[in-house]
Amino acid sequence: MNALIIYLISLFPINTETSTLEVCLSKEEAKLITLINKYRKIKRLSSIPVSKKLTLVAQIHARDLAEQYHFDPDGKCNPHSWSDDGNWSACCYTNDHKEAECMWNKPKEIAGYESQGYEIAYYSSTGASAEEGLAGWKKSKGHNPLLINSGTWKQAEWKAIGVGIYKEYAVVWFGQLADSEKPCKNS
Numbered sequence: 001m002n003a004l005i006i007y008l009i010s011l012f013p014i015n016t017e018t019s020t021l022e023v024c025l026s027k028e029e030a031k032l033i034t035l036i037n038k039y040r041k042i043k044r045l046s047s048i049p050v051s052k053k054l055t056l057v058a059q060i061h062a063r064d065l066a067e068q069y070h071f072d073p074d075g076k077c078n079p080h081s082w083s084d085d086g087n088w089s090a091c092c093y094t095n096d097h098k099e100a101e102c103m104w105n106k107p108k109e110i111a112g113y114e115s116q117g118y119e120i121a122y123y124s125s126t127g128a129s130a131e132e133g134l135a136g137w138k139k140s141k142g143h144n145p146l147l148i149n150s151g152t153w154k155q156a157e158w159k160a161i162g163v164g165i166y167k168e169y170a171v172v173w174f175g176q177l178a179d180s181e182k183p184c185k186n187s
Contacts, residue, residue, distance in 0.1 A: 054162025
């Protein structure tokens with residue numbers, strides 16, 4: 001059902017009024033949110049409420065990555081990039097972060113989330129899972145700070161989180177604006 005919703009979204013223009021759109025978490029996506037919040041609790045941080053809008057963006061991006069992204073050995077466009085095969089503006093996110101705003105603005109562009117969002121992404125050739133994704137991010141100097149509000153992200157107060165897992169990719173979006181809309185959970 002989740003894949004069907006995302007497929008339909010990719011065929012038609014996205015309605016930024018998400019209240020009429022069904023966005024659901026898979027069991028693995030719900031597990032990842034639980035694991036992230038347990039990790040934050042160990043670090044004496046508050047849980048981050050799940051967001052329907054950020055989950056929509058995460059699910060769309062995980063699918064876009066799995067279906068359109070091709071690893072660039074020169075490192076020009078990393079997995080925070082977006083293809084030109086959807087109802088969004090394409091962008092090449094470079095490792096020097098010069099195109100960061102393109103990624104940061106995707107939640108507003110796609111889901112009407114009225115604040116910037118920040119993404120971490122994970123790839124596994126055998127298929128992304130909640131445990132592997134979190135384990136990888138915890139070891140990463142670039143990703144762990146978003147999870148536990150350290151370094152550059154020390155002053156950020158995450159009020160919303162969205163998760164998407166599709167095939168080899170898992171992505172998590174963080175936002176500083178609360179979202180009263182919650183995704184449903186698939187059983």
